[in-house]
Amino acid sequence: MSELTISVAAAEFGRDMDACYRTIGALMEQARARGSGLLVLPEACLGGYLPSLGGGAETEEAKQRRLRSLPPALELDGPELRRVIAMAGDLVVTLGFCEADGETRYNAAVTLSGDGILGSYRKVHQPLGENLCYAAGSEYRAFDTPVGRLGMQICYDKAFPEAARSLALDGAEIITSLSAWPTARTATVERMEEDRWKQRFDIYDRARAVENQVVWVASNQAGTFGSLRFVCSAKVVGPGGEVLADTGVEPGLATAAVDVAAALEQARGGGMYNLRDRRPELYHRVVQRHGVVGRPDAPDLVSAGVLP
Incomplete structure (x- = not known):
């Protein structure tokens, strides 16, 4: 048996970069003290997230105010990530940030260790006007690390089964899902445990783990930023959908020891191996645009050679 100890954070990060480094350093120390080989930090933990989510009835004034308050844009080979690499040592760390490409x-998001960047990812699915601030990424790709084959996604990505499935089909054994996931904007409740967006967050985490039979590690922001209040709820979920560790609605570090190979074998070896038992030849409509399915003028993507 070869166990991997995984730690995942619900923590608060804002625009103050020095404060971000202090928080990252403190979480690294806690993770090391628990014997962790993998630490998963939230979305936008270098410089914070957007102060609000736009779209819908957002006024022009609100939109311009949001666009003036973006997080610092950092380059993959810039000094900010090099500083985190120097802090990481032999700990494998996944974290989110705003990336500049010109x-x-x-x-x-990146996964890194003291040896450098092991993998990078740009968020594909964009909610509620996030496209006004960021360009969209274009691929899901798993990659090898000292703790196993990993895949990354960010926040709203978890609402799309295809995103996690793409990573699982590329061999990901562990999927890290980094978030700045807030409470609901309407029909608000006093107790965060009853918040419908918090409950949705938890459902997605467990569903994505069990349907792909992978180890799922979900981080999240904590506290408040601008108009957003985050649900915390960082967790490690096993490939059977069982929650192995969870911060609940408080900031903190959830930690679980998992024999990843054994856990995957147990989930997949009992006759129900979801990836093996797929029927992709029947799923053509899954990748058609909304509003196209069933229309008389819908393109025949199979005949066109786009789909198998």
Whole structure:
């Protein structure tokens, strides 16, 4: 048996970069003290997230105010990530930030260790006007690390089964899902445990783990930023959908020891191996645009050679 100890954070990060580094350093120390080999930090933990989510009835004034308050845009090979690499040592760390690629900004994540960047990702699915601030990424790709084959996604991505399935099909054994997931904007409740967006967050985490039979590690922001209040709820979920560790609605560090190979074998070896038992030849409509399915003028993507 070879166990991997995984720690995942619900923590508060804002625009103060020095405060971000202090929080990251403190979480690294806690993770090391627990014997962790993998630490998963939230979306936008270097410089904070957007102060609000736009779209809908957002006024022009509100939109311009939001666009003036973007997080710092950092380059993959810039000094900010090099500083985190120097802090990481032999700990594998996944974290989110705003990536600069020339004049273009992406909501991005990296997995790194003291050896450098092991993998990077740009958020594909964009909610509620996030496209006004960031360009969208274009691919899901798993990658090898000292703790196993990983895949990354960010926040709203978890609402799309295809995103996690793409990573699982690329061999990801562990999927890290980094979030700045807030409470609901309407029909608000006093107790965060009863918040419908918090409950949705938890459902997605367990569903994505069990339907792909992978280890799922979900981080989240904590506290408040601008108009957003975050639900915390960082957790480690096993490939059977069982929650192995959870921060609940408080900031903190959830930690679980998992024999990843054994857990995957137990979930997949009992006759129900979801990836093996797929029927992709029947799923053509899954990748058609909304509003196309069933229309007489819908393109025949199979005959066109786009789909198998």
